[in-house]
Amino acid sequence: MTDATLENAPYAFVRKETLEQEAAPLSVAGPVAWVRNNLFSGPVNSLMTLVCLYIVVTSVPDLVRFYFIDAVWSGTNRDACLADKVGRPVGACWAYIADRFQYFIYGSYPVPQRWRVNIVFAMFALGVVWMLWDSAPWKKVGAFFFFVMLPISAYLLLLGGNGAESFLRFLILLSFALAVLYLVLSFVPNLARFWVPPALLAVEQAAPPWQRFHGPKRLILMALVIFGLIAVLEDTAGLPRVDTGLWGGMMVTFLIAAVGIVFSLPLGVILALGRRSRLPIIQLLSVIFIEFVRGVPLITVLFMANTMLPLFVPQEYSPDRLLRPLIGVALFAAAYMAEVIRGGLQAIPKGQYEGAMSLGLGYWQMMRLIILPQALRIVIPGIVNTFIGLFKDTTLVTIVGIFDFLRTIEATLVDPTWATPTTRATGYAFAAMFYFLCCWGMSRYSIAVEKRLAAGQKR
Amino acid sequence: MKKIFAAALVAAATSMSVSGALAQSATLAQVKSRGILHCGSGTGLAGFGLPDAQGNWTGIDVDMCRAVAAAIFNDPAKVKFIPLSAKDRFTSLQSGEVDLLSRTTTWTMSRDTSLGLNFAGINYYDGxxxxxxxxxxxxxxxxxxxxxxxxxxxxxxxxxxxxxxxxxxxxxxxxxxxxxxxxxxxxxxxxxxxxxxxxxxxxxxxxxxxxxxxxxxxxxxxxKEPLGPVVRHGDDVWLDVVKWTHFAMLNAEELGVTKANVDEMMKSPNPEIKRLLGTEGKYGEAIGLTNDWAYRIIKHVGNYGEAFERNVGQGSLLKIARGQNALWTKGGLQYAPPIR
The missing domain is CATH 3.40.190.10 (Periplasmic binding protein-like II)
Incomplete structure (x- = not known):
């Protein structure tokens, strides 16, 4: 039996050449099909599309006209943004944002000292990039920088004054002592046998002296360099005390958010583990803390901290007015975080726990190596949700008289220097952009992390 | 039940604040030893208290605090402004967190009596x-x-x-x-x-x-909305300091002593000016300050008229007329007892 090919086709009516491939019909591919499939696939969707289209057509041109075409981009006072002074319809008054931009960033922080805030901002940016950029080198050093060096440096630089100075002196002495200790250990590694497991010690002993204890030495070197630089700054430029009452703007918003985020995650993990613990006291304490904090609104906590606390505590002993909401926000976020993480812990099958135990791992090893990495991955959306909520909740500190970013905008809105009919719309648009960019950035990053961590789950 | 609990809480808070006020009968000494005046300010009201582009607080209420700081420390910058909302302003004053409340607060009978506060004059007649x-x-x-x-x-x-x-x-x-x-x-x-x-x-x-x-x-x-600085009940010396700071600014305007000419005025033969600026008599010491207390106020902050015009009057964008806030000699209500 022969195959029916073109060559051996016996009949004249059999086509000898292949047909040219035709483009897909318009009803299946191309823009018309896309519109039909995605926008008008049924009566309900068609109606929705028309409604959305109507909203876009009626609002977007006006918004563009207001915020861009008619907007005023430069000027020194309200005259620049007044229609009858400029002689044309005036939209958003961006000149006002430009004029008050410094205030929105630093609040009332004294102008000659603002370089200190800039240094902290730069360190913060470096730390964030280091931690978030997946293929950045020396992740552990980065973590040490972000979670230990950055908070200490921020405290020393932002607050300054005598207390910070003596603390800095102590820190330099401490890191110097550690440096000497590790220098000695490099040559006499046997001294470390009291706290280093024998197996690891053997590894260190096998290396030449200058390569021993590489990890701690890098951290100590970094601490020495950073503290040394701060000490040099203090000697040359001076770091006078800047009271926290003068802090404000984005600086305070980032500070509250960062403190909340950095402290709430580890605290939340501990509380979640505590709540699932079999030890009754630990469990009870965790449950009481979580339920109590979740049972009261954040505003109440802030109000108690800043208005009622001074009634009960003598003036000399009551903590700083900015520190109180910082602690309040961090503890508050921790309680919510604990419940999110507990959800993740409950999702881990019992087999994982039993498997870990059968490998001979202790409780903390099991949690650190087996359970938490899986549990945390599951609840990334919940964690980021809490972070975003926390970031937006920072605006609540305004009610206790702290000038966060939103409050600085509101304070300038009543300023007659820039009192125009459009100032208000401009100020709030700027605030909306700021909060959107920050929250959107967090959510995009979390999606990327989820994808990366879920790579092993894909089939 | 809820009400009983709330009442108990209020009673507890009041008793604590009263005992607190008695213990701090020397606010002035406390301010001096602390080296800085804690001033309860508003959260932003044009002309009265508002941060400018550099974040410095300006306004007529702010100048009141600066004047008190100038009288005590000879430095108007030695003030820490604690922004307070309308709700928590009195609690903060009662708890001792602020020494002085200067925040467009209307003087009413209930505030003066049952809240345990004292109004130290009227620095703005509003209505x-x-x-x-x-x-x-x-x-x-x-x-x-x-x-x-x-x-x-x-x-x-x-x-x-x-x-x-x-x-x-x-x-x-x-x-x-x-x-x-x-x-x-x-x-x-x-x-x-x-x-x-x-x-x-x-x-x-x-x-x-x-x-x-x-x-x-x-x-x-x-x-009638008489606005003025407020202090706690029970510290009469401190009340005097704040009250006479305001009166000194009024007297200075009445006598024509300004920020610019105050140094010349030190040589003035006018006995009233002499008593005001402390070249004659020991009036400052009577309220626990130095005798040149009023000189310091005028040198650093200016007289009442200057503060008014700079913050809310013709020197500002608000352009509010003096009206009731003019001196009594010019048909207004601002009247200060003499220094003698």
Whole structure:
């Protein structure tokens, strides 16, 4: 039996050449099909599309006209943004944002000292990039920088004054002592046998002296360099005390958010583990803390901290007015975080726990190596949700008289220097952009992390 | 049950604050040893207390605090401003977190008596006023018969308005809104003929209109809103310090002593000026300060008239006329007892 090919086709009516491939019909591919499939696939969707289209057509041109075409981009006072002074319809008054931009960033922080805030901002940016950029080198050093060096440096630089100075002196002495200790250990590694497991010690002993204890030495070197630089700054430029009452703007918003985020995650993990613990006291304490904090609104906590606390505590002993909401926000976020993480812990099958135990791992090893990495991955959306909520909740500190970013905008809105009919719309648009960019950035990053961590789950 | 608990809490808080006030009968000593004055300020009101582009607090209420700091420390910068909302201002003062409250606080009997506070004078006589369009051709509130008036809901403003129009037997229509912004917007869009709020606020709101020059503030003030610095009950010396700081600024204006000429005035033969600036007598020591206390105030902050014009008057964008805040010699209400 022969195959029916073109060559051996016996009949004249059999086509000898292949047909040219035709483009897909318009009803299946191309823009018309896309519109039909995605926008008008049924009566309900068609109606929705028309409604959305109507909203876009009626609002977007006006918004563009207001915020861009008619907007005023430069000027020194309200005259620049007044229609009858400029002689044309005036939209958003961006000149006002430009004029008050410094205030929105630093609040009332004294102008000659603002370089200190800039240094902290730069360190913060470096730390964030280091931690978030997946293929950045020396992740552990980065973590040490972000979670230990950055908070200490921020405290020393932002607050300054005598207390910070003596603390800095102590820190330099401490890191110097550690440096000497590790220098000695490099040559006499046997001294470390009291706290280093024998197996690891053997590894260190096998290396030449200058390569021993590489990890701690890098951290100590970094601490020495950073503290040394701060000490040099203090000697040359001076770091006078800047009271926290003068802090404000984005600086305070980032500070509250960062403190909340950095402290709430580890605290939340501990509380979640505590709540699932079999030890009754630990469990009870965790449950009481979580339920109590979740049972009261954040505003109440802030109000108690800043208005009622001074009634009960003598003036000399009551903590700083900015520190109180910082602690309040961090503890508050921790309680919510604990419940999110507990959800993740409950999702881990019992087999994982039993498997870990059968490998001979202790409780903390099991949690650190087996359970938490899986549990945390599951609840990334919940964690980021809490972070975003926390970031937006920072605006609540305004009610206790702290000038966060939103409050600085509101304070300038009543300023007659820039009192125009459009100032208000401009100020709030700027605030909306700021909060959107920050929250959107967090959510995009979390999606990327989820994808990366879920790579092993894909089939 | 809830009410009983709340009452117990209030009682506890009051008893604690009273014992606190007794223990701190020497606020001045505390301020001196701390080296900085804690001043409760507003959260932002044009002309009264507002951070400028550099974040420095400015305003007539702020100048009150700076004047007290200047009198004590010879340095108007030795003030820590603690922004307080209308709700928590009195609690913060009672708890000792602020030494002095200077935040557009109206002097009323209940505040002066049952809240355990003392008002140390009146640094701004405010009251409810009206703004209308110029082209309406109205020059008095009494000609507003039958007009629609925009105001904010649930404020004393609304009640004062009702009282005044009823007392004068005038018909009117109230158009009330939840927020101040809405109220101003409604007035501007022509929803009503007049807009009413505290007079000092009217001038600030006028600037946010698209054509401020088309609107005028009517001369009538229909309510009393005396604003002044507040201190705790039970520390009379501290009350004296704040009270006489204000009086020194008034006396300086009356005697023509200004920030610019205060050094020359030190040589003045006028005995009143001599007593004010401390070249004669020991009046400063009587309130626990140095004898040149008033000189320091005038040198660093200026007299009352200067502070007024700089913050809310012709030197500012608000351009509020002195009106009731003029000296008694010029037909106003600002009157200070003599220093002797």
């Amino acid at each position: 409810q006023g009206f703004m209308v369009r110029k082209k309406l051709g109205v020059d008095s509130v009494l000609k507003l018969a039958g007009a629609s008036i925009c105001t904010q809901q649930g404020t004393t403003t609304e009640l004062n308005l009702a009282d005044y129009f009823r007392a004068n037997n005038l018909k009117y229509e109230v158009v009330a809104f939840a927020s101040n912004t809405e109220t101003v917007k409604a007035y501007e869009s022509g929803r009503c003929d007049a807009f009413t709020t505290d007079a000092s606020g009217l001038y600030a709101e006028r600037l946010t209109l698209s054509a401020p020059a088309d609107h005028i503030v009517l001369p009538e003030i229909i309510s």
